[in-house]
Amino acid sequence: MRSIVLTKGVPDFSEGAVSFDEDGHLERGKTPTVMNPNDAFALEAALQTKIRHGGHVSGMSMGPPGYADVLEGAMKSVYADDSYLLSDRELAASDTWATAITLSAGLEKYQEEVADVDIVFAGFKTADGETGQTGPQTCWAMDWPIVTHVIALEIDPDERMLRAKRLVEGDVDEIETVEASLPCFVVTDPEFEPTYRKASHRLTHKRLRAETEERAEEHDEHLTTWDHVDLNLDPDYIGLDGSPTIVSSVDPIPKAPSEREATMIDPDDGMGEVLEEMQPYAVEVSD
Template sequence: MRSIVLTKGVPDFSEGAVSFDEDGHLERGKTPTVMNPNDEKALQAALQTKVRHGGHVSGMSMGPPGYGEVLGEAMEEVYADDLYLLSDRELAASDTWATAITLCTGIEKYADEIGGVDLVFAGFKTADGETGQTGPQTCWGLEWPIVTHVLALDIDPDERRLRAKRLVEGDRDEIETVEAPLPCVVIADPEFSPTYRKASHRLTHKRLRAETRERAEEYEEHMTTWNQQDLNLDPEYIGLDGSPTIVSSVDPIPKAPSEREATVIEPGGEGMEELFGEMNEFAAARGD
């Protein structure tokens, strides 16, 4: 069983980490990059498949060289065997369509060199774009079946079929069970939760975690970088030139008003006695 997990780096939107310019626009160069939160569910789905059925898992991302750190985190999370970074200045400013073309080409190159792919896992959507288009568009390029909003899944290796429970959103949330032949693309729902009911699965999970710790520390030695020439991509279909999306305007993000008051107390200062008095009241309320 050979799987690829797609992941992306996004700005860290946690409080205090985001940097804005004077006009309220995001400054990516001054804002830390973290793994897209929804991709963690795709990683969990791929790991569950590896634990239950064995095989090889590769992490793949398209982005600047700094995304290598995100892939290193992915290796640690999914116990990936190796990593692939699609990185080139020619790929900059890609919208979801140009990104999907690049990822699709990377997956096909991987399959040609390694000997096929059974599953591609992707997250529901990214925290910076919120479109949820890249996974399905990549699937369209591969001409594979796709199963979205996956809550649970398992594989029948002999029949080469995937069986999954997926969330259907409508007038009310419903869950349906579907099947699809391999290879296929799996879009994990934010509510996906891996399960390891058998003792053998839990032991395998523990063994893989131990094996991966050392590998993840030296993730760069297990990472292959492909540029535009390696992928033989037509410049007209990648980057800004290959992106049909037109952004008419970008609205600044207003700074949130401060709703908290803080009192600064110097160590050993006059306010320390009052501070300890207030802390004791809370401790007494908890029975501590």
């Protein structure tokens, strides 16, 4: 069983240091980057597949050279065997469509030069874009079946079939079971939880973790980087030039005003004032 996990670096909004240029484009070189939180569920699904069925897992990302750190983190999470980074300046400022074209080219090159792929896993949306389009658009370019919002899955390697439970949101959330032939795309939902019922699965999990800790220490030796020339991509159809989405403006999100008043108390002299203030709210407790 051979899987690829698509993952992405996103701005670390918690740092409060997101930087944009004068045209409203994100300056990723000046913004701290972390792995997209929703990709963690795709990683868990790929890891479950590897532990249950064996095989090979690769991480793949499109972005600047610094995304190698994101892929290293993905390797540690999913115990991946290797990583692939699609990166050069021609790919900068891609929207979801241009990103999907690039990722599909990376997947096709992987299949031509490395091995056939059984499943591609992706998170259902990114923290910076919130569109949920890249996974399905990449799948459309590959012309494969896709199952979205997956919360559990089983694979029959002999029948080349995937059976998944997916969350359907409506007036009342429902769970439906669907099947798809391999190869296919799986977009995980945040409700996905891996299951390891057999002792052999848990032992395999422990063994793979130990192996990956050693491999991740030398991540550069397991990283392959492809640029747009390697992928045979026309610059007119990738990056900013190949992105039909137009961002008219970007406004920073202001901090919410504080609605609480704070009074500073000297712990040596002011505890009496605190007790006096709280006493009216005290409730007598009986045995």
